[in-house]
Amino acid sequence: MATTTRRRPSGRIRPDEDAPLLPILARRVREVEAKAAKSGRVGPTNRTKFQVIALLVREERSRIKADEDISSATRTELLKRLDGVATILARTAAQDTSLLNVLKDDATPSPAAQRMRRDWLLDSGKALSADEMEIKAPQVPERETVPAQLAEKQVVPASVKARIRANPFLAPDLQQLRAESSPGYLSGWDLMDPLYRAFEQGSGGGVATMDLPPIPRFDRFSPPGMDLMPHQIRLLEAVRRGHRSFLLADEPGLGKTAQSVLAASVADTYPMLAVVPNVVKINWAREVQRWTPQRRVTVIHGDGDDMDAFADVFVVNYTVLDRHLSWLSTLGFRSMVVDEAHFIKNLSSQRSQHVLNLSRQIRAGAPGGKPLMMALTGTPLINDVEDFNAIWQFLGWTDGQQACTELMQALEATGLTPADRAFYPAARAAVIDLGIVRRTKSEVAKDLPAKRVADLPVELDDEIGRSIRAAEAEVGRRLAAQYRRLEAAQEVSYVPPGQLDVALLRKVALAELESSRNAKSGDNVFTMVRKIGQAKSALAADYTAQLVRSVGKVVFFAKHIDVMDTAEEMLAEAGLRTVSVRGDQSAKARQSAIDAFQSDPEVAVAVCSLTAAGVGLNLHAASNVVLAELSWTAAEQEQAIDRVHRIGQDDSVTAWRILAAHTIDTKIAELIDAKAGLAARALDGADVEVGTGDSVQLDALVHLMRSALEG
Template structure:
C-alpha cells in the first residue's frame, strides 16, 4: 500500500465526473455509509470505520459545494444530487447518534489523517474522477503543540505558595527541553490501519501465553529494598528491568501483588524525580505511606484541594483525579521525571475530562524529558472492563500509540515480521510487539502460590413480601415497554418481518442501548438502574443480618454495597446486633477514611467494615478479614474482583470467601451470571487462555436483552 508522502497514482489532470453522471461518487458513498451504519448498530465502530466515517463526511461537503457551483448541471439534476447527498448525511447523523464519539469527526475544521486522505483519493479514483498532482500527494497533518490547560479551565488554576517559593529558589530560567517528536518514517505498513488489528490480536488470545514481557531474573540479593523490608521475586524482576533501562510499563498484576511498592521503587531505581502519582482519592494517604516506607530518604507531599499544604520541594507529588484539573498549570511545568497513574482503568473513557488531563500531562512530560524517555507506569489489575479497546487510553498515556496510529517504534517492530494484517501470523506477532513495550501481568497463582484460595458463593434470598412483588411487577412492565419498541421497529422494516425467524438479537441490543441512553439512576419511572437500586434496598437488611451471623462464626467481615441508603440500613441492623462497625465512603476526607481502615485492621473490637463498592473497591488493604459480603452487585466483573481483592492479597493467611446476596427470581440473578461471563475478556486478552469472549456489550445491555427474551 502507498506510504505517507507518496502519490497514490501517476495520473494527472483535473477532477471531472463521468459523462452524463454529475456525481459518480454517490453510489460509493451510499455503499460505504451503510457499512459504517451496520457497525454502529453492533455498538462498536472500529478505527477503520471511523476513518470511513470521516472520509464520507468530507466528500459529502466537497460534493455539495461542487454541485452547487457547477453551472453545467441542470437545476433538476442538481436538486436530485443534493437530495441524495442529504440522504447520506442523514445516515451519518443517525450513525453518530449511535456512537457519539463520531461527532468530532464531523468537524469541517478537522484535518484528515494520512489514512483518510489516502482513502478519499482511492474512492475518487474508483468513481472515475481525475485528480491533480497536488491532490494526489498525501500530507501529514501538522503536529500540534501540547496544550495541558484547556481555555475553559484557565480561571480555575491555582498555584500554591510553596510552588512559587520553589520557582524563586531556582536562580535560572527553566530551559525549554521540548523536542519535536520526529515524524513517522515511511515503511511498508505506513498505509495500513493498524489499530484495529492490534486490538484484535489481544481479543484472539495467545493459546496459553500470558501477556507479560520477558523480565530479567531477580538479583540474588535484594538490592532495591530499604533495611528491614523484603521484596517478593516478581517485584524485584520488574525493578531489575527498570535498572537496565526499560521506561514504560502497563503493570497489570492482579490486585494484591504490590504494584504500588514496585512503582515507588521504580522511580528510585531510575532516579526519575520528581515523580507525579495520579491516584483515586481513597488511596492518597496510603500512597504517601508507601513512599515513606519503601523510599524513606525521599520527601512526599499529598495535594488536597487548592494545595495550600503542598511541599513544593518534595520528591513525590500525590494528587487524586478529582482535584487534578485545578493544578494542571504548575504540574505541567515542574519538570517531572516520572508519572504513575494508579487504577489506570479510570481513564479508559477518552471523552472524560480526567482522561484528557492525564493524557495531556503525560504528553508534556514525554516532550520535555531529554530523550523523550521519562518513566511512565500505568497500574491496574483490571485494564479491561467491557472491550479490548479499553486499552486505548492506557496505550496513549504510555506513548505506545496516539489513538489512531502505533508509535514509530511499535510500527518498526511490526514491520520486522514481514507480515501485514492480511496474514494470519500477523496477530500473534502484533500481540508480542505490544507486550514487549512493557505489559507486565502476573497472577496470584503464578507468584504468590502460598496465598490462600478464594471462592465466590451465591446466596439466593426470596423477596416474598410486598416489595419483592412490586419489583417483579416492575420488571415485567419494563420488559413489555422494551418489547413494544422492538416490535414497532420490526414492523417498520420494508417488507415486514418473519416471526418464524426468531428474535433479532442485534435489534434487541439496539433497543436496549437506546433505553440506557434515556435512563439514569435519578430518572422518574422504572428503568434498569432504579430497579437494581430497589433490589439492593430490599436485600439490605437480609445481607446485614447474614453479615452479623458470619461475624459470630468467622470474625471480621467486609460488607460492600453500591448505594448510601443500603449502607445506612446495614449499619443500623449491625448496630442493633451489638456490633461495632467502621464506614468507608466516597464523601470522607482521606484522614477519616484512613482512620477507619486502621481501626478495622488493628482494633479487635471492630467487627465489620461497611464499604462503598466504588469508593473502597480499589487500593485498600483489608486483609484482617477473610470473608466479604456483596450486598449489591456491580455492573462489571472488574469491580467485583477489585472488591474481593481488598481481602485476598499479600498478607492474607486464610481462605477467602465472597458471599453474593442475590434476589431470587429477579434480574439480580441474571446480572450475577453476566458478570461471571465477562471474566473471559481479561482471561483471554491478558492471561492467554482460550476462554470464549461471550459478548463485548455491557452488562446493562445484556440484562435488558435477557428481560425481552424472557418476556417473549
C-alpha cells in the same frame, strides 16, 4: 495549470453516471452497518469509513443540488438514494453513539480518512487536482505547558520557592546524547491506523503482556515486614534491569499502586509526580508511606499552601493540576505516574493536554531522556482501540502521528509493511514489548487471598467536610466537659495523676449514647456518621463507575436511602444500568432485581442496603464490593461481603471500603476490624489483637472524648 489524475473506474461503475460515487457509498455504508450490528461497536477502520461516508454524502448532496445539467427527476432520485445512505448512517450511530463525535463540524479527517476519501473518489472516476491528491498532516496541537489562558491562574507554593532557592540549577544531562535515527523504509507510511488495527484484530491472539523476567531467587524489593506477590516482583525485576515505560493494566486489586511506588525506588527516579483522581489521592500517599517508608510524600491540595516541596513523591489530582503547571514542568521530575490513565483518553480535553505536556517536559529534562513513565489503568480501552492514543503519547511511544524511534526500529526489523498480512501480529507484539503489562485476578489467584478488604481513604475538603470535622470537635468538647465535671465531683480518685479514668470515660460515653438514640436534633455520633455517608456518596459512586469499567459487575452497599439514591443517579449519568435492593421492596421485586444482576450482562451495579441485602442473597456475579458507608458491626460488614464471596464464586473477592480521611470514619473502621479480631481469635484460633468488648458506637465516643481531653 493544476495537474489531474484519473484512475480507471473499477467494477461496474460507469464514468458517465450522474453520480458514480453513490454505489461506492452504498456498499461501504453497508459494511459499517454490518459491523455495528454484529458487535454494537465499530473499530477504528470502520470509524474512519463512517466519517468519510458522512463527508462525501454532504459533498455529493451539495454537488447534485447545484448541478444544472441534471434533470429534476434524476436529481430527486439521486437525493433519495443519498437519503438512504444517510439513514443507515443514523441507524448505525444509534447503535454506537461514539460515532457521533466524528460528525462534529470541528472533527478533522485523519491522514487515513483523507487517503480513503481520495481512493474512493478515484475509484468513482473523478479527476482530482494535485491539491486534492495531497494528504495533509493534521495540525499538531498546541504544546506549551502553560496555555496562555491559564497563565494568570498559576500558583507557586512558598515551599517550591524555597526548594528553588536551595537548588537553583537542575543537574545537567551528562549522559550520552540521544542519537537521531536516519529515516527507514517505513518513514513514508501512515502507521497509526495499522497499529490500532493490529490490536483491534487481536492479530494472532495471546495476552497483551510483555515478557517479564522470571522471579529472582531473592526478593530484593519487599520492605521489611511486607511481602510482594510474585506478579509484582516480576515487574519490578524488569525495572531493575532497565525498562522504563509501562502501561500497567492489571485488574483492580492486584497492587498497581504498590508496583509503581516501588518502581521509582528500584529505578531511583526521584522526585516522582503522581497524577491521580481525587478519590484515591489520600490512598496514594498512604501507599508511598507503606511501601517506601524512607521516602517523603506530599499531597497537593488547592493552591499547595501546605505541601512539602522537598518531598520525594508529589501526588496531585487532575482537578487542581491546571494551577500548578508552571512549577511542575520545571522542578526536575525523573518519573511520572498517571493513575486511572483512561481519564486522559479524550485528547481534546484540557486535562489530557496538561498531562501530555508535562510528560513531554519530563522526558526532555530527564537524564538520558529515559524517565520512568507509568500509566495505570484496568481499562485502557473504553470505546475502541484509538483510546490507546493518549496513553501511548504519555509514555512516549508515539507523538500521535508517528511511532517513536524505538518502536519504528522494531517495526522495520520485521521487514514488513502494512500491506503485508503478517505486519499486524508483528506490530502488536512490538508495541506490547514497549511495556504493556496485563494480569487478571484469575491468573494470579493462587497468590491472592480468597477475600480481602481494601481501604480507600478519601478527603472531604469541601464545606461539608469542614462542618463534619467541626461537629466532631464540638461533640468531643461536650463529652470532655462532662467528664471533667464528674471527675471534679468525685470524692476519691483511684486513677494516678495525669491519667484518664477509663471507667468514668465509659460512663460519660454510655450516657451520651443513650441520649443520642432518642435525640431529635443536634450533633451526635449517629448524625455525624450519617453526614459522613452523605458526603462520601458521590466519591463512592465515582469509584464504583471506575471499577465497573475495569472489572465488570460491582455490588454497592450503603446504610441510608439518600446515599443509595445519590449513587443510582450518578451511575445512571455515567451510562451504567443498576438494580436496587432495599428494605421497602416486596420479595418478588427484590428477587427480580437480584436475577437481573446475576443474569443480565447489561446490569452493571447492584445498589444495596446494608440491612436489607446484607444476608440471604447471592450476588456472586460480581467479585468486587464497594462499602460506601460503614456498618456498626464487623459481622454486618462480613455478611455484606459474603453476598459475593460464596459458593459459585470463581474469583478472589475484594471489598473496597470508602473512608473519610481525618474524621471519625477512620476510627470506626479500626474499631470494626478490632471486633473482627475477636471472632478470628475465638473461632479460628488466629493470633490477633482483640479490642474492647464495648460497642463500636461507645468506643467511638470514647475516642472523641480522649482526643478532646488529650488535645
